[in-house]
Amino acid sequence: MTVFIYLALFALLLGGIGMALLRLDARQIASTLRMSAPVALGIFGLILTITGRGAFGFGLMSLALAMFTRARMRARTTPGSRGNRKSRVRTAALEMELDLDTGEMNGLVLAGRYEGQFLADMKKEDLYVLIRELEPDPESVQVLEAYLDRREPAWRDDLDPDMDEGLRAPPASGSMTEEEAYEVLGLSVGATESEIREAHRSLMKRVHPDAGGSVFLAARINEAKDILLSRHR
Known part of the structure; x- marks a missing residue:
């Protein structure tokens, strides 16, 4: 039962991200996806870890951390980003x-x-x-x-x-x-x-x-x- 609750929360999170993207332009959508995708993946990995699937969950969280770090570095070096134009x-x-x-x-x-x-x-x-x-x-x-x-x-x-x-x-x-x-x-x-x-x-x-x-x-x-x-x- 607990697994379904976590999955339902994860689905709500994805739904919220999707609704937010509908209000953004193409450039903002790309930037938001780069940052939110690893966050969502990390949360899913945490859910798997809590529910006893630690081996797979830790792998997803490590991947999410790498993706998030790369996204932040790209945001700092992308032409046109605030403070780095x-x-x-x-x-x-x-x-x-x-x-x-x-x-x-x-x-x-x-x-x-x-x-x-x-x-x-x-x-x-x-x-x-x-x-x-x-x-x-x-x-x-x-x-x-x-x-x-x-x-x-x-x-x-x-x-x-x-x-x-x-x-x-x-x-x-x-x-x-x-x-x-x-x-x-x-x-x-x-x-x-x-x-x-x-x-x-x-x-x-x-x-x-x-x-x-x-x-x-x-x-x-x-x-x-x-x-x-x-x-x-």
Whole structure:
């Protein structure tokens, strides 16, 4: 009889979760399921343990704990999560990240002699070597210029004037996937139209060329907005 009572309580719990999900949008549903599924599984494992099925119950509780820990880590690193909103732009040689809350920018070198190094850990002299090395790659150059403008405002005075002119070749950006568009705007999959427009406005204030930003970054942000808004048309 006790088993049926516990099972009935478990069923009520699932029913409550289901009713709550009906009031959420797609992004919120995905987030809620990631957190509530391991909780429900853990409760079921506890029920089995209490009713004498400890071997199976402990296994379910261990699995639930692992799932819950993974879900929390994912929530902290998901683009667009509160307190950790980041915009990411990739080129052939760089992966740049802009913190939407603090405005701080950093990047990871993906190719060349400095591969695997973060820009924030590099000396400015090494950054100057890197930007010369990237001269054949206008997209990467424009992204690195945006970073240098924030970190070393007078960096152009340290470079050969002729070299600086050569670094200003127009970017030839490749096509962007929907997944990349979400990363560029710092949003989670399933973001609403209003969230897309708000993220676009916030980013453009930080990287627009008129505000000392980058033409390439501004173009990528506009492209990301257009791709995601096309889903709502």
